[in-house]
Amino acid sequence: MSRAFNFCAGPAMLPEAVLKQAQSEMLDWRGTGMSVMEMSHRSDEFVEIAETAEKDLRELAGISDDYAVLFMQGGASSQFSSIPLNLLGEKTSADYVNTGIWSKKAIAEAKRYGNVNVVASAEDSGFASIPDQSAWTTSADAAYLHYTPNETIGGLEFDFVPESGSVPLVADLSSTILSRPLDVSKFGLIYAGAQKNIGPSGLVVVIIRKDLLGKARKETPTMMNYQVIADNDSMYNTPATYSWYLAGLVFQWLKEQGGVQAMAELNSRKAKKLYDFIDGSDFYANPIAARFRSWMNIPFTLADDGLNGAFLKGADARGLLNLKGHRSVGGMRASIYNAMPEAGVDALIQYMAEFAKERG
Amino acid sequence: MSRAFNFCAGPAMLPEAVLKQAQSEMLDWRGTGMSVMEMSHRSDEFVEIAETAEKDLRELAGISDDYAVLFMQGGASSQFSSIPLNLLGEKTSADYVNTGIWSKKAIAEAKRYGNVNVVASAEDSGFASIPDQSAWTTSADAAYLHYTPNETIGGLEFDFVPESGSVPLVADLSSTILSRPLDVSKFGLIYAGAQKNIGPSGLVVVIIRKDLLGKARKETPTMMNYQVIADNDSMYNTPATYSWYLAGLVFQWLKEQGGVQAMAELNSRKAKKLYDFIDGSDFYANPIAARFRSWMNIPFTLADDGLNGAFLKGADARGLLNLKGHRSVGGMRASIYNAMPEAGVDALIQYMAEFAKERG
Helix, strand or coil: CCCCEECCCCCCCCCHHHHHHHHHCCCCCCCCCCCHHHCCCCCHHHHHHHHHHHHHHHHHHCCCCCEEEEEECCHHHHHHHHHHHHHCCCCCEEEEEECCHHHHHHHHHHCCCCEEEEEEECHHHCCCCCCCHHHCCCCCCCCCEEECCEECCCCEECCCCCCCCCCCEEEECCCCCCCCCCCHHHCCEEEEECCCCCCCCCCEEEEEEHHHCCCCCCCCCHHHCHHHHHHCCCCCCCCCHHHHHHHHHHHHHHHHHCHHHHHHHHHHHHHHHHHHHHHCCCCEECCCCHHHECCCEEEEEECCHHHHHHHHHHHHHCCEECCECCCCCCCEEEECCCCCCHHHHHHHHHHHHHHHHHHC | CCCCEECCCCCCCCCHHHHHHHHHCCCCCCCCCCCHHHCCCCCHHHHHHHHHHHHHHHHHHCCCCCEEEEEECCHHHHHHHHHHHHHCCCCCEEEEEECCHHHHHHHHHHCCCCEEEEEEECHHHCCCCCCCHHHCCCCCCCCCEEECCEECCCCEECCCCCCCCCCCEEEECCCCCCCCCCCHHHCCEEEEECCCCCCCCCCEEEEEEHHHCCCCCCCCCHHHCHHHHHHCCCCCCCCCHHHHHHHHHHHHHHHHHCHHHHHHHHHHHHHHHHHHHHHCCCCEECCCCHHHECCCEEEEEECCHHHHHHHHHHHHHCCEECCECCCCCCCEEEECCCCCCHHHHHHHHHHHHHHHHHHC
């Protein structure tokens, strides 16, 4: 078929312009006679690709020189271990907010290395709302405060950045990085698996305030030690070069689109359209409290679960792919990251309307 | 330029046919309307790609069902930690053989988790020869015996598989996997960074005898726990899907070439040609004892180091790229993995002969 609208939560749709450029450069990057994936990571050519990607990311996200930017491997899941191993330091406990499945995974892994205080939980609301920060039981003695700004599976998203005082704030930004402006200076550490808003899987970006480097526990695997990775410009070993290159192409594409402010306008519009349609329908529903609804991952249910199969089959036939919800939530989920064009959301809404009319 | 002969030690040259297929499938894999890098790792399409790659690797390398095959992230360097963390178990020490820079890196990391006995070292020979196994000081009580079958930097290669009795044999096969037949049943664990003979960087293949699973120390990061990765078919988290796909294309290409036996004949011929030329020349030299010369990485020096720059410049102009030796060794290095055509070695020899005649 022609290019589909792919609503997968990750690995996710990439900008067509990026894929076309990668395609044209696949056998010969700028007259070098090599694919980027064949280049030494220490070659002048690849170092230029890598440095340009970092520079563009710093510019897009507004990252100051107080922060190191690391291009690591192993996904956000490896960071669930790296964070306590690197940041607990002399402290014995860390604060975590539980807003869903990804929070829980981060919490479970951190518990293997220290005490975890779950300072707030969305569980009482059925993960449909986030407790007001006034009710959180944070500790000034915590090594850090960890939260998940957007839960990819539940579609629950913070509409505020928590205040953490002098405690470093740590955020899993895998599904929202670069989707809108963010004040990076409020954070101690941001991490983001690439496969949603940045590029292909196999790459995780870590943005860490430099004063937090150098505290790794002695049992930390060297490849997980932020200080080592920072000291070696993310080339302590061979990095995921091709993923890094593609991330760089995505950063260039984002700059061409007008940067994160332009993406915020687009993403806000896309999400509003879809939520407005769902709310105006008797056939579709989304359970999340309005102010905490995700811009990126929009779960919805049909009035009759027995129609799920027919809905997905009809969607597939129109090139609206991967709308099946996560098995733990059921129903449907539309992931509409930066690379999902507004036309994709429009096509989805049109199909949803027709399906409801015919089968509702 | 047209496609170059790229002698880089890794990331290294890939088969042109593989790159062309990846290029043609970049925007639309088999009519799905998606690039492989946009596919959910849990989709039927990607699971088929992943399973086919594993099946082909098992067939090519002769891997029995007694072994799990893992597609992990983080390169061989992450395995330097994973191996002691997973295999030390109740034991307190492991045996390591030191044959060069990569052995030393593995040893340094293992020392952080237990006692390391360096049971043999090539250091006395200036890393030009490997001590006979009769002189090794192995221990029957070691958790495992680790060695580096081929040292990518030094160009020193084992021409035998060590006998380890009941002690599991562990090998860093990054630079030689699939370059010739190997009796996998002699090994407890084989690991190989992809970026030499398998595919792009960001992927490391681990072949582990199943009875060695389940012994990870409690501080092992979950993403480094072989049991967890095996139980989840290497999809505990989002794997490096695009690298896995490309590895699969390389495995298919290897099968079309006639498998590892055909590669062994080709690689043996390529290496012999280059060593014969070096040995027959007064201008070039390789320091390694004949029986331990690498088939994959052939370092050589010019009679006058002052000519190194001119040699590299002339090579570049002919599309013979990345011949500069590692900074720790100096001189030149030709890495001639599976994907380097014999014509590349012929072109290199022709250039070397002309350069020696003109400048020697």
